[in-house]
Amino acid sequence: MAAETKKVAQDLSAKLRTQKLRTAIAAIVFVVMAAGLILGVSTGTMSGFGWESISALCPLGAVATMLATKTMVPRAVISLVIMALLILVVGRAFCAWLCPSMLITRIQEFLRTPKKRRELAAETHDKMVDIAKYEITQAKESAGVKANGLSAKALGATYAAGAGDSAATVAAAATSASPANPINAASAASASAAVATASLSAQDKKALSGCGAGSCTAGCASCASAKQPHKKLDSRHYVLGGALLSTAIFGFPVFCLVCPVGLTFATVLVVWRLFAAGDMTIAVILVPALLIIELVFLRKWCTRFCPLSALMNLVSRFSKTFVPVIDDTKCLETSQGVPCSRCAQVCESDINIRHIAYGERTLADCSRCRNCADVCPTHAISFLVFAGAKAKSGARDGIPAPEAQPATVMLDEDALEVPSA
Amino acid sequence: MADKTNVPQGADAAGDATAAEGAAAPEPQGTKGAKKAKEPMSVSRRSLLIGVGSTAALLGLGAMRYAGHTPLNRPPGGQDEAHLVSACIRCERCYEACPRRVIVPAKIEDGLLGMRSPMLDFEAEYCDFCQEENGGVPKCVEACPTEALVLPAGASATSTIIGRAVIDTSTCLAYRDTGCRECYDACPYEAIQLTDVSINPHPYVVEDKCNGCGACEFSCVSMKAGSLATTGATRRAIIVQPVGTY
Ligand code: SF4
Ligand code: SF4
Ligand code: SF4
Ligand code: SF4
Ligand code: SF4
Numbered sequence: 326m327a328a329e330t331k332k333v334a335q336d337l338s339a340k341l342r343t344q345k346l347r348t349a350i351a352a353i354v355f356v357v358m359a360a361g362l363i364l365g366v367s368t369g370t371m372s373g374f375g376w377e378s379i380s381a382l383c384p385l386g387a388v389a390t391m392l393a394t395k396t397m398v399p400r401a402v403i404s405l406v407i408m409a410l411l412i413l414v415v416g417r418a419f420c421a422w423l424c425p426s427m428l429i430t431r432i433q434e435f436l437r438t439p440k441k442r443r444e445l446a447a448e449t450h451d452k453m454v455d456i457a458k459y460e461i462t463q464a465k466e467s468a469g470v471k472a473n474g475l476s477a478k479a480l481g482a483t484y485a486a487g488a489g490d491s492a493a494t495v496a497a498a499a500t501s502a503s504p505a506n507p508i509n510a511a512s513a514a515s516a517s518a519a520v521a522t523a524s525l526s527a528q529d530k531k532a533l534s535g536c537g538a539g540s541c542t543a544g545c546a547s548c549a550s551a552k553q554p555h556k557k558l559d560s561r562h563y564v565l566g567g568a569l570l571s572t573a574i575f576g577f578p579v580f581c582l583v584c585p586v587g588l589t590f591a592t593v594l595v596v597w598r599l600f601a602a603g604d605m606t607i608a609v610i611l612v613p614a615l616l617i618i619e620l621v622f623l624r625k626w627c628t629r630f631c632p633l634s635a636l637m638n639l640v641s642r643f644s645k646t647f648v649p650v651i652d653d654t655k656c657l658e659t660s661q662g663v664p665c666s667r668c669a670q671v672c673e674s675d676i677n678i679r680h681i682a683y684g685e686r687t688l689a690d691c692s693r694c695r696n697c698a699d700v701c702p703t704h705a706i707s708f709l710v711f712a713g714a715k716a717k718s719g720a721r722d723g724i725p726a727p728e729a730q731p732a733t734v735m736l737d738e739d740a741l742e743v744p745s746a
Numbered sequence: 747m748a749d750k751t752n753v754p755q756g757a758d759a760a761g762d763a764t765a766a767e768g769a770a771a772p773e774p775q776g777t778k779g780a781k782k783a784k785e786p787m788s789v790s791r792r793s794l795l796i797g798v799g800s801t802a803a804l805l806g807l808g809a810m811r812y813a814g815h816t817p818l819n820r821p822p823g824g825q826d827e828a829h830l831v832s833a834c835i836r837c838e839r840c841y842e843a844c845p846r847r848v849i850v851p852a853k854i855e856d857g858l859l860g861m862r863s864p865m866l867d868f869e870a871e872y873c874d875f876c877q878e879e880n881g882g883v884p885k886c887v888e889a890c891p892t893e894a895l896v897l898p899a900g901a902s903a904t905s906t907i908i909g910r911a912v913i914d915t916s917t918c919l920a921y922r923d924t925g926c927r928e929c930y931d932a933c934p935y936e937a938i939q940l941t942d943v944s945i946n947p948h949p950y951v952v953e954d955k956c957n958g959c960g961a962c963e964f965s966c967v968s969m970k971a972g973s974l975a976t977t978g979a980t981r982r983a984i985i986v987q988p989v990g991t992y
Contacts, residue, residue: 365842373837373891380891386835390892393832400891554789563797567804575808576828581835582807582861590838591862594851602870608854608861629796 337446337671343695347422348431355425359593363601370590371423372581383586384408385568385633389578392569409640416641416648417634420627421673421694425589429620449670456551456683457664465662552682559686561628561635568632580632588616628675628685642689647708649678649688649697655705668697668706678706807858815857817988818865819958821849822875822906823887823895825989833894836862843889845879846871848960864895866908868960868986874934875903875959904935909958909986911937911951918983919968920948929962929984938962949984958986 361368369375372383380400382390387401387408412419421427434442568580581587591612598604620626627634651668653659658666658679669677669684673694677684698706811831821840824830841849841864848871851862864886866873876885882903887895897906911929919926923946930938930949937955940947968983 361842362838365844365847367839367842367889369839369842370837372835373839375839375891380839380889382837382891383835386837386892390833390835390894394829394893396893398833398891398893400893404891560793560796563793564800564804567797567801570801571804571808574805575811576832577808577811577859578832578835579804579808582858587836587862591836591851594838594862598850602850604850604853606853606855611854629792630800 337667337700338442340700341671341696342699344699347694348428351423351425351428354423355428355589359590362590362593363597371425371586372584372590380404381407383584383633385565385584385636386578386581388569388636389572389581392572393576393578412637412640413644414646415693416644417637417674417690417692418647419637419692420634421692424586426585426620426627426631427673429585429589429616433621446670452551453666453669453677454664456669456677456680457658457666460680461658461662461664553685555682555687559629559635561631561638564630565632565635583615583619584633585616585619585626585631586633588612588619592616625675625685627673628690634690638690641691644689646710647693648691649693649695649706650709651678652705652707655703656701657703657705660703665702667700667702671696671700810857810859813857813859815852815860817991818852818856818860818863819868819909819960819986819988821864821866821886821895822873822884822901822908823890823897824864825906825908827990829896830863830894831859833892834863835892835894837891838862838864839889839891840864840886840895843885844873845876845885846874848873849886866960866986868963869982870964872932872960872964873908874961875906877903903959904957907957907989908960909988910953910992911956911958911960911962911984911986912992913949913951913984914979914981915948917968917979918949919971920946924971926967928965928967932961932965934959934961951984958989960986962986 358368358370358374360366362370367376369380372386373380375381382401382404384405387398387404391398391401437445571579591608595604595606595608595612599606599609619630623630651659656665656679657663666677666679669679672678672684673696674690674692675685676688676691678688678697681687693708695708698704698708817827820827820830821844836851838851841851843849848866848868849864850867850870852860852865854861856865875882879885880888884895884897887897890896913921913929915921925946927940927947927949930940933956935955935957937952937957938949939952940949962984963982963986966982966984969979969981
């Protein structure tokens, strides 16, 4: 099992090509800004960047400063408009491409032991694949119900699809020394028993949902209840509300004091001043400590706490551009009924792009990180310049009933895995 | 989130926590009540906890306003202390913009409220209102995107009072008849005059002319002179006091 999950984990992180590019861009921008801070070149920080008297403000800072002083600040208003337009076009791309917190997360990942990495990868892998299996079962059931009585042929086709997959997986397991996923193989093995009868037996369901393989101890109900409530406002918005409330009451940008973006630059500054000016201050310890508390100990800062993320979400929820869209004719799950869900395992914004209902966040929070597109074995995910209608269908909960596919396609999928193993 | 920073105001923060609950709770509770049956409690409860906890922490942090901080010399246009603290988002643009590097981020030791806000460090340099580099238009004010630093139209070096210099006669070298007159030579506004009480004149500050540029403090050699170790001085003999402290 350990060897298998290791393979999965390596496969996925090795495929994150855009992540390397993003990390490099964010690192370069950060270094340039930090150098500007040290050398006194007017580049600004991410709280307010620009040249000479031109500057774009952090949207939260812009709101906070105006709320605190109760005045309109022209540059803050202009910044807000520009930021809103940018967010409308690229959503929360700042989070994946520029935010220094992202760099800290990368460092944190880098510092993890391989064992820990494997465990985490295995955990998300099992969770997402279980969801996919459960959803496939559901889809087949409803397809079966629909087809029942209408056309015996269609019914047969649907079942054959399920059986075909199972057979294919068995074949794959037989040809490949290390199958992608032991659960797949195990469930396929038990599912193959159902091939003969070609009926959606309880055993088939059980096998497909993965419960039979022992990875799921809580039963199907746990998968059904794993659906996440997607409300208009979530915990981040409450943090944002708290920050603005405090700003309004006490009349200063309270959150700016503890903003992880600002604290990252503050770290550069205090450390630099410690060496350059001999400025000894407890901030040298306190600032990085606060940063670590926020980003490491408050789990999922970006998804659950960050008020900047909340503010961006208010606009990015209307973004219809450069949104990832799954081509259902290519996706392994919808075209072949294979519980792949690699896209859901790597999302940096806790979105399950395949089964939106199960992700903590929806596509409204997509940071355009491209992780999902990079790991998709069939390149089914693309970022359309405009994805109005398609984005909606991609975000839909249900999936179409799988169509029958030749077994070779499944073998191809496994072949994709072998070289990187 | 801000637990650490709350420590000095523990009591306040605790008091605020209850206030925060009252303020932040209505929203989450409303939605929770409506959708109770449908969704797992854990998610709503977690949101509520995060919301209430963070709001309490942020209100506690906000209460720092009353803790205040040590008075600091601010860059031109930052003399309205309340306004500066309200508007400054700690972006450090002014710090970067200052061609003389006299602006430094305030330290946490001077008070959490003012941390990283801009202050003038006259031991490092003095402020010439960007006379040399920008024709007398302060670059820091130009760069500040939030108008935390803001000057009235037509403000000049002489009309903008940053602070006022005072001489500590117990540590001033001139008052020990060493003949020092560094500050007198440095002052661009002729705000330091010399008395002719002896062959070694004593400097004094003409308060109406001093605008607190810091040239005197920057040039003062009292701390460098080894003989002063005996007086136990921790600052130079002439320092600029921030507006509002005199
Ligand atoms: S959610 Fe906040 S901290 Fe996280 S990447 Fe986005 S802006 Fe940065
Ligand atoms: S949906 Fe895809 S692009 Fe968007 S944040 Fe998730 S992994 Fe990144
Ligand atoms: S006016 Fe010029 S020299 Fe004085 S603090 Fe501002 S930027 Fe620096
Ligand atoms: S430029 Fe303005 S907002 Fe930014 S740190 Fe300086 S005073 Fe504060
Ligand atoms: S430079 Fe300092 S020591 Fe010298 S006269 Fe002025 S205040 Fe006194």
